[in-house]
Amino acid sequence: MEIPDGNDLLEAQSHIWNQIFVFTNSMALKCAVQLGIPDIIHSHGPNPMPLSQLVSALKLHPQKTSYIYRLMRVLVHSGFFLTEKLSKKNGEEKKEEDHGYVLTNSSRLLLKTNPLTLAPFLFSILESPLFDSWRSLPAWFRSEDPKPPFDVAHGVSFWEYVESIKSTEGGFVFDASMASDAKLVVSVLLEKCKGAFDGVGTLVDVGGGTGNVTKGIAQAFPQIECIVFDLPQVVADLKEEGNLKYVGGDMFEAIPPGDALLLKWVLHDWSDEECVKILKKCKESISGNEKKGKVMVIDIVVGNNKTDDSIETQLFFDMMVMLMVGGKERNEKEWAHLITEAGFSGYKIFPILGLRSVIEIYP
DSSP states (O other), X not given: OOOOOHHHHHHHHHHHHHHXXXXXXXXXXXXXXXXXHHHHHHHHOSSOBOHHHHXXXXXXXXXXXXXXXXXXXXXXXXXXXXXXXXXXXXXXXXXXXXXXXXXXXXXXXXXXXXXXXXXXXXXXHSSHHHHHHHHTHHHHHHSOOOSOHHHHHHSSOHHXXXXXXXXSHHHHHHHHHHHHHHHHHHHHHHHHOGGGXXXXXXXXEETOTTOHHHHHHHHHOTTSEEEXXXXXXXXTTOOOBTTEEEEEOOTTTOOOOOSEEEEESOGGGSOHHHHHHHHHHHHHHHHTSSSOOXXXXXXXXXXXXOSHHHHHHHHHHHHHHHHHHSOOOEEHHHHHXXXXXXXXXXXXXXXXXXXXXXXXXXX
């Protein structure tokens, strides 16, 4: 075996150590949000918040000051907070503390008062069910079990698990995470892609759950008839209002006709064969209209954002959906294959949603 020289050996060691301890960023961030650190710094106002005041506002014993400093040092390094110099009035003696903490765009997106907060998503992901799935992964690879690792680890599917915790705190957190993401997506769609709804008379949100996305679209476009289509047990108790209505059914059987069909974070839950079946049903739905319809898919297109961090996060998402539901994130070539197999004539990708894109598919 070829032995690398000293520098290469140390670089390899550093790389491995970094990946071993990379979970520290996630758990440090979770701890900070649980303590309420972003909200406390936000409440402090526009001026930097000194460490001593942060510890006091957290109602912690002063002996914890050095430990909070070390927690914040990690989070400053990972870009969740910044340190800025404290202003000093004329004639004022030098302060014991000369720096304080301020929020970044990322930590603002974790505030409890932010309607787009990602805090519930953070809590729903960084819990034991996902970690248990990871622990079962080696055994899953060696087995012939076709079910996803989550099913093997827990004895139920991910969606059965979600249903079982529906009335618990975990269920509320999961629902809140989906709702906040829906608000974020709608806000960006209405800012960057509002023209996509021009000429649409009927919009069908396929697999739309409780309608978090559709509600925003219905309010912005009162002239559009908006239909949330999901399993009967999902929509049974939901009330129609204005131009928003709910229809129960199975997307593998038939989809209500519409000028535009929306599938947000749906297809990445399914295999290629299942996605082709769903898309064929979508094509049947829009082909029945006199107008030329389209399908709007909101999902990750792996590699559409060329930064290393973005691609890495997209690959992380791919592993997560593989573990949880047996799905996959796809690159453009893989999306093109599904679209062609389903009988569509063309598509366009609009990389306007950060890690995700809007894929318009035409019959």
